[in-house]
Amino acid sequence: MRRLAFFTATSVIALTSCQDIIEVELPEGETRLIVNGRVTDRDSARVDVKWSVAYLNTDPNEPVTNALVVLIEDGVAVDTLTHRSNGRYLSDFQGEVGRSYRVAVTVPEREGYPSGTWTSATEALNRCNDADSIYSQYLPRAPFQQEGRYVFIHWSEAPGRGDHYRVRVFRNDTLQNQTFDLTVFNDDFNDGFVFPTPPSIPPIQIAGPDSVGVKYKVELGSISMGLFSYLNLLREQTLQVGGLFDPPPAPIVGNIYREGNENEYALGYFYASAIRTAEVTISE
Known part of the structure; x- marks a missing residue:
């Protein structure tokens, strides 16, 4: 038993003393627009507009404070949201059950960042009982x-x-x-x-x-x-623990796309809710 213990200890020392540090450089990826928001039948419409950050970057997302955010009901523009703080745009507009809504977000030109107009897919404001x-x-x-x-x-x-x-x-x-x-x-x-x-x-x-x-x-x-x-x-991806049966990580694409090009998407989701x-x- 003493010989076995001695062999095990020296083996551990040998293994731990031969480690090589490998630094892996991850690509930062392109900067994408992030749009999250909702329109409801009971409170103010709101939209948060920000920029994405690199995967390992711990800084907060930079807000977009100069966007034009337009709310559209049944294909007709009904309100322009006002920026309040930290990339949040608000309006007193309230939706109506049975109607459909989407949002259009226009970002002005800025070096190193995408610009143009992104729109959400149309969302119906469906019923909900009290x-x-x-x-x-x-x-x-x-x-x-x-x-x-x-x-x-x-x-x-x-x-x-x-x-x-x-x-x-x-x-x-x-x-x-x-x-x-x-x-x-x-x-x-x-x-x-x-x-x-x-x-x-x-x-x-x-x-x-x-x-x-x-x-x-x-x-x-x-x-x-x-x-x-x-x-x-989103829940499935964020609850992963690294197990063998976890689904492979994949981009979570919402319903926000560049106007005229659905292959170029923003992150986030805009929805309607009762x-x-x-x-x-x-x-x-």
Whole structure:
């Protein structure tokens, strides 16, 4: 045993003393425009316009502060958004369920950066029902369930297949924005369901367990099939852990393209959404 231990130790020393440092130079890639935004039927339209940075660059994305951002409804320009700060453009315009929207972003010439006009694909502003109720409830310890207070909503999905949704949750006014918080679903298997419908369909659990006094706000919004697929791909890519069964990394292309050339894309996504909100503070 002593001989084996001695051999193992010296082998480790020999292996670690023969390492070569290999420096790999990664191409920085071209600078691309980033456009993210939305128009809803309940709050201000907003668009964030920024430049991409190199993969290993830890600096924040540079904002574009001099773009012309135009909102288009059913093919007609209806508003020009105003730059407020850090590349964010805002408008008081609110959309309407049943209409379609896109955005056009024009960037002036600047040495070393692309310029011109990028437009988003047309997005329909689809229906979304209000939550019937939101409440907190104490649940005892059970298999696969911790003891504590949980937040639930009652909600009815509109009959007729083809609906897609995104859920955003705010805890004490802070958006829960980690990758695993990204929640989207469709009505492929729950078309027209009423949550809950005892005994087979439970209410929708939003959060928990959590403490008394914590405030939760739930935003349920309709989204297009395009955004549904985009967010699923984004979640899939960002949750990779380097395992053998992870999907290979690939560019995530949204719905923003240079006007007249769909092969030249910007990063990001502009979408239309009917949003419905509900709030509750966890109580005894």
